[in-house]
Amino acid sequence: MENNLQVSLYKISQECLPGLSIECVILGYENQQLKTLVFKFKGELSWSLPGGFIKKEEDVEEAADRIVEERTGLKSLYLKQFHVFGSKNKSYDQMGKYPGQLDSWMEKFGLGENQELKDWFSKRLVTIGFYALVEISEQRPEVDPIFESCEWISVEELPDLFLGQNETVKKALEHIRIQLHYQPVSQALLPKKFTMSELQKLYEILLGKTLVRSNFQRKMLGLDFFIRNEKKKTGSANKAPFLYSFDQEKYQEALQQGIGLRL
Amino acid sequence: MENNLQVSLYKISQECLPGLSIECVILGYENQQLKTLVFKFKGELSWSLPGGFIKKEEDVEEAADRIVEERTGLKSLYLKQFHVFGSKNKSYDQMGKYPGQLDSWMEKFGLGENQELKDWFSKRLVTIGFYALVEISEQRPEVDPIFESCEWISVEELPDLFLGQNETVKKALEHIRIQLHYQPVSQALLPKKFTMSELQKLYEILLGKTLVRSNFQRKMLGLDFFIRNEKKKTGSANKAPFLYSFDQEKYQEALQQGIGLRL
DNA sequence: ATTTTAATTTATCATTTTGATACAATAGTA
DNA sequence: TACTATTGTATCAAAATGATAAATTAAAAT
Numbered sequence: 062m063e064n065n066l067q068v069s070l071y072k073i074s075q076e077c078l079p080g081l082s083i084e085c086v087i088l089g090y091e092n093q094q095l096k097t098l099v100f101k102f103k104g105e106l107s108w109s110l111p112g113g114f115i116k117k118e119e120d121v122e123e124a125a126d127r128i129v130e131e132r133t134g135l136k137s138l139y140l141k142q143f144h145v146f147g148s149k150n151k152s153y154d155q156m157g158k159y160p161g162q163l164d165s166w167m168e169k170f171g172l173g174e175n176q177e178l179k180d181w182f183s184k185r186l187v188t189i190g191f192y193a194l195v196e197i198s199e200q201r202p203e204v205d206p207i208f209e210s211c212e213w214i215s216v217e218e219l220p221d222l223f224l225g226q227n228e229t230v231k232k233a234l235e236h237i238r239i240q241l242h243y244q245p246v247s248q249a250l251l252p253k254k255f256t257m258s259e260l261q262k263l264y265e266i267l268l269g270k271t272l273v274r275s276n277f278q279r280k281m282l283g284l285d286f287f288i289r290n291e292k293k294k295t296g297s298a299n300k301a302p303f304l305y306s307f308d309q310e311k312y313q314e315a316l317q318q319g320i321g322l323r324l
Numbered sequence: 325m326e327n328n329l330q331v332s333l334y335k336i337s338q339e340c341l342p343g344l345s346i347e348c349v350i351l352g353y354e355n356q357q358l359k360t361l362v363f364k365f366k367g368e369l370s371w372s373l374p375g376g377f378i379k380k381e382e383d384v385e386e387a388a389d390r391i392v393e394e395r396t397g398l399k400s401l402y403l404k405q406f407h408v409f410g411s412k413n414k415s416y417d418q419m420g421k422y423p424g425q426l427d428s429w430m431e432k433f434g435l436g437e438n439q440e441l442k443d444w445f446s447k448r449l450v451t452i453g454f455y456a457l458v459e460i461s462e463q464r465p466e467v468d469p470i471f472e473s474c475e476w477i478s479v480e481e482l483p484d485l486f487l488g489q490n491e492t493v494k495k496a497l498e499h500i501r502i503q504l505h506y507q508p509v510s511q512a513l514l515p516k517k518f519t520m521s522e523l524q525k526l527y528e529i530l531l532g533k534t535l536v537r538s539n540f541q542r543k544m545l546g547l548d549f550f551i552r553n554e555k556k557k558t559g560s561a562n563k564a565p566f567l568y569s570f571d572q573e574k575y576q577e578a579l580q581q582g583i584g585l586r587l
Numbered sequence: 588a589t590t591t592t593a594a595t596t597t598a599t600c601a602t603t604t605t606g607a608t609a610c611a612a613t614a615g616t617a
Numbered sequence: 618t619a620c621t622a623t624t625g626t627a628t629c630a631a632a633a634t635g636a637t638a639a640a641t642t643a644a645a646a647t
Contacts, residue, residue: 079342115410144405145384145452147378148383149380149383185341185380189408
């Protein structure tokens with residue numbers, strides 16, 4: 062295993078651009094909570110966002126797609142770059158809860174003497190942040206061999222992440238909240254069919270405030286890109302809500318125009 | 325001169341992160357046109373945005389400030405990063421109108437044999453784009469020694485820029501137009517005191533559409549962060565308009581909240 | 588079968604905002 | 618003193634919004 066790791070790290074150091082990394086905040090919505098996908102390092106207590114390096118002959122956007130797929134098995138996410146984290150202090154060695162982490166890792170995995178590898182991975186990191194919104198129940202993340210496990214954790218309850226990635230998550234959320242007012246990206250977070258209540262709850266969580274139900278519904282349906290489907294019989298003692306889906310054509314058209322939502 | 329250039333390029337290759345560059349779109353507003361500051365290379369026909377590299381021990385944001393100051397003499401601009409350009413094809417050698425440009429340059433400046441330099445500068449470039457908004461009349465750009473001259477050119481009439489930077493400008497404008505709806509950044513582009521007509525004209529140019537005068541004025545003044553100053557006597561045969569300025573305190577407060585402008 | 592419950596959908600209405608237009612004010616000119 | 622061009626303000630119908638109430642209806646309880 063250590064040997065595999067060594068090979069894989071060596072390959073990265075040969076094939077990828079040094080000092081420039083990608084971190085992905087994959088957000089999902091479940092049990093009325095906004096969650097992000099984080100990974101636990103083998104034999105460590107610390108958690109990390111899925112991330113990686115850009116190959117020398119690969120567009121940055123391609124790299125983000127590949128990295129997410131390698132780490133999580135998730136394909137065709139709509140990844141959007143949102144910020145460059147360029148602090149001079151960011152590196153595997155200096156940041157996070159465990160300074161000097163790199164050394165102990167290298168030793169642990171029997172890479173202690175490989176100075177070339179160590180040099181490559183101890184460089185200062187400039188990081189490009191991407192985010193994606195996914196519907197959790199539809200996604201079955203697979204765990205990359207370098208990690209032990211992965212978990213969807215509520216953004217409110219994230220532990221301290223590797224490399225100061227809590228800031229990455231925070232910044233991604235800021236971006237999404239602003240974005241929401243002129244490009245309602247909600248489609249990505251919801252199942253294909255959903256009720257207005259579910260949509261409203263999502264907005265409330267993203268915006269961090271409660272909305273009046275009847276007015277929310279009026280505004281949303283007024284946007285005129287929802288299709289009303291059959292009712293959803295929930296099994297509870299109340300009127301069954303309609304299921305809605307996005308009218309792709311109208312939705313895309315509206316996005317082009319820009320949607321001025323006042324919520 | 326060639327020697328100076330060689331020293332300066334050598335210094336860059338020693339001190340800076342390889343393969344990661346910054347480009348700055350400095351926008352100003354003059355004669356009812358949105359203009360951007362571009363530079364002409366010594367002895368070349370081609371134009372370039374001010375740009376440069378990030379020092380190994382410098383935050384990316386610091387680097388942007390420094391680069392703008394070195395190239396233009398302009399200080400304390402509010403530079404905002406807006407996009408990473410990560411095409412695998414971007415490099416001094418491969419992009420733009422003049423492929424193979426690097427070789428001819430190196431030779432021209434007597435750097436032909438310096439393989440180390442050549443290697444450094446022929447790397448693939450990932451570029452972080454920044455923009456700033458300035459009031460042209462208040463700014464006196466100075467020209468960096470590596471350039472021959474600089475000029476404010478209307479974004480509508482830009483020539484082909486170095487390294488495909490026309491895309492950089494285009495993307496910056498897209499960002500600003502969206503930004504304008506929730507963060508009226510207009511302050512930066514206008515003189516301290518301005519008339520409502522001037523403000524309106526600026527909005528019309530940024531948004532690319534005409535607006536109804538009376539309604540525009542009503543909305544703007546309704547935002548409640550303008551101070552009405554003395555009148556501006558223009559010398560023309562008509563009612564003299566009031567001059568307005570930003571109430572800094574209220575303006576900043578409003579920016580924090582986020583401004584939902586429907587125009 | 589009928590009533591009750593709880594959530595959804597639709598309706599109502601006063602208030603605010605918007606778009607379009609008209610009108611009034613005024614610095615300079617003729 | 619009247620005229621011109623532009624600015625500042627007012628007006629008003631239409632649309633959007635916020636707050637609340639009423640009607641609807643699956644499922645459960647009686």
